[in-house]
Amino acid sequence: MAIKVGTVFNYLQLPNVSKFAFVINKRQDGTFIQKGLFVYTKSNEGFLIGIIEEIALLNEYFTxxxxxKAFNNNNNPNILKGLFPSEDFEFAIAIVKCLGLITFKDKEMKEIGRVQRMSYPASPGKGVYIVEEEILNKFLGFDIKFGLNLGQVKVINSKALVSMNRLLNKHFAILSISGGGKSYFISVLIEELLTRSEDFGTPSIILFDVHGEYLYLKNIPELKNKVKIQDISYFQIGIPKLSVYSFKKYQEQISTVQVRELSKxxxxxxxxxxxxNQYNITDIIKQIENEPDGNKSTKxxxxxxxxxxxxLTLFGSQENPSLNKLLSNHTIxxxxxxxEISIRKKQIIVDYICNRLFNLRRANEIPPFLLIVEEAHQFCPEAAHAKAISKPIIEMIAREGRKFMACLCLISQRPKKLSTTALSQCNSKLVLNIKNPYDLKHLMDSSEAITKEYAxxxxxxxxxxxxxxxxxxxYPVFIDVRERSYKSKTEEISLSQFCLNWQKKELI
Ligand SMILES: Nc1ncnc2c1ncn2[C@@H]1O[C@H](COP(=O)(O)OP(=O)(O)O)[C@@H](O)[C@H]1O
Ligand SMILES: [Mg+2]
Structure with a gap:
């Protein structure tokens, strides 16, 4: 049974095509009208769905x-209240922003049809109802059967079952201040992806974990078989796998002339x-030294x-680990x-891995993947002066990865510092708390859907x-990210506890 919450009425210039107002029924059934609630009214075209944007309380008596003045001056307000029951004059109205129209395939209105744009206003006098969960899910584009349970839709508290295909088909970005909950959300997403049924099809996940926040996944009995940890202290770039231009990329002082020589x-x-496929940098150096010809200073x-x-102790004759053997479906x-503290080394590794993964994926030698980059502004910054070795390849994956089912997830606490090219290719944006006005403005500039109100x-x-x-x-929707099912032990330790533990360790 649809719950009726009010009646459309004429208020100022409303209703028009994009908004309508309704008088809220006096509450009898405990239904609570809040900003953000999805409601609908039947219009000439179908079910007109909207979201409550504003609620106002009006009382003619106090206009x-x-x-x-008389009310306040009277020594005994109760007498006046008896004469003028001011409370009865009070009524609440809600302003609804129309989002779209839903039509039904059958007369019984059971099978939901298409979602369309509205082109005609709501009718004054018509009832306004709360949108039922089933219609809402269809309307928002959730996937009831195979969706990822990322949390609850705000106000309505129904599950946010986001379609994996829709989220991972195009790139996405997770943005917020530090401590806003980005990494926590990523853990939730990983849980959902790794625990999906084997029959549903799930890509391989690669994660650049800058702070070692996700290592706990290896200790979770239900997940550990699907988790591989690669400590980059042991990472080795295979010199034979590098093009000659990569040397210039990693050591930019090498001139073009020198590159040509090096190639020979x-x-x-x-x-x-x-x-x-068996040589390292020392071999190349020896080769140059032993070469009788050639310009001495170039050599x-x-x-x-x-x-x-x-x-840099990053290079060897073989790649380690072997990236073409490392990945498999449904693992992380x-x-x-x-x-690692050297930003240059980190960028070189990220650049190498991204290049290899992109090329291997293009050749269909590794499964479709989701590449999650934490602190993306370090690896793909916007400013020209903040040169990052890994920027071109991340931008390349952002531009072209989609065609090869290589999905990128960029995480950043400074959207303004993140490459606009990469950010603008992130079709879905998952935004948690952002306070910095420059970051907010950047976000509004890069995405039409973020209006001043959303900001x-x-x-x-x-x-x-x-x-x-x-x-x-x-449609943009606010959700409460769900709690993680699996927790990391270290995270629950408070600062004071950590200090105590640390002291004890020192004393032993
Ligand atoms: N959805 C959530 N539910 C409960 N706690 C959360 C949630 N999101 C974040 N937190 C808490 O906030 C803290 C900071 O979150 P984190 O994901 O590390 O932030 P960020 O990565 O954005 O810097 C975490 O320690 C976690 O306890
Ligand atoms: Mg984080």
């Missing part, structure tokens, strides 16, 4: 200053080794640059960057409250 040396080395410079690269591979709500969201918008849903 006249003289009456109020590497070619010779490959020939001499007779074994294309010296090249040896210098290559030795500097070698000192976490690259743990916790111990003001975003700046007041609590921890775990999130605006979900873009390709994943038909």
């Amino acid at each position: 006249d200053a003289l009456t109020i 040396y590497i070619k010779k080395l490959k020939k001499e080794k007779n074994n294309k 010296q410079a090249l040896i210098g640059w290559l030795s500097e690269l070698e000192r 591979t976490i690259f743990n960057f916790q111990k 003001s709500i975003i700046s007041s969201l609590g921890v775990g409250e999130m605006l979900l918008m873009g390709n994943a849903v038909n």
Whole structure:
């Protein structure tokens, strides 16, 4: 049974095509009308669905200053109240923003048809009802059968069953201040993806874990078989897998002329080794040293640059781990960057992994994947002066990855510092609390759907409250991110407890 909550009426210039107002029924059944509630009214075209945007209390009695004066001056307000029952004059109205029309395939209105744009206003006098869960799910574009349970739709408290296909078909970004709940949400998303039924089809997940926040997943009995942790202290870039231009990318002082020379040396080395895939930087340096011909200063410079690269202890004759063997469907591979402090090294590793994954995916040698980049502004910054080695490849995946089923998830606490090219390709945006006005403005500029009104709500969201918008849903919707099913033990330790533990350790 549809719950009637009010009646459409004429108020100021309303109803028009995009808004209508209704008088809220006096509450008898405990139904609570709130901002953000989805309601509908039957219009000429179908079911007109909207969201309550504003609620106002009106009382004619208190519109006249003289009456109020008389009311306040009277020593015994109860007498006046008896004469003028001012409370009876009070009524509440709600302003509804129309979102769209739903039509039904059958006369009994059981099978929901298409969702359309509205083109005609609601009719004054018509009843207004709360949207039932089934219609709402269809309207918002949730997937009841296979959807990811990410939390609850605000106000209505129905499950936000976001369609995996719609979320991962295009890239998405998770944005908020530090401590807004981005990593927590990612944990929820990972839980949902890893615990999906095997029959549903789930891509491989790769996660760049900058702070080691996700290592706990390996200790969860239900998940551990699907979790692989790769500590990047042991990561090795395979020199034979690098193009000659990668050397310039990782060591930008190498000039174009030197690159050309280097290319010749590497070619010779490959020939001499007779074994294309077994050489490292030391071999290249030896090759240059032993070469009788060639410009001496170019050779010296090249040896210098290559030795500097070698000192990063990132390069070897073979790639480790083997990226083409690492990934499989329905698993997560976490690259743990916790111990690495050099931003250049981190960027080189991210660049290498992204390049390899993108190329392997294009050649269909690895399964479709979701690549989650924490602290994305470090790896793909906007400013030209903040040069990042990994920026071009992340932008490339952002532009072209979708065609190859390579989905990117960018996480950042500074949207303004994140590459606009990459951010604008993130079709779905999951926005938690953002306070910084520059970040908010940047977000409004990069996405039409974020109006001033949404921006003001975003700046007041609590921890775990999130605006979900873009390709994943038909209409922007606020959700309360659900609690995680699995918890990390370290996270629950308070600061004071940690201090106590730490002292004890020192004393032993
Ligand atoms: N949906 C949520 N439910 C409960 N607690 C949350 C939720 N989201 C975040 N938190 C809490 O807020 C803290 C900060 O969240 P976190 O995800 O680490 O923030 P961020 O990654 O945005 O910096 C976490 O320790 C967690 O306890
Ligand atoms: Mg975080």
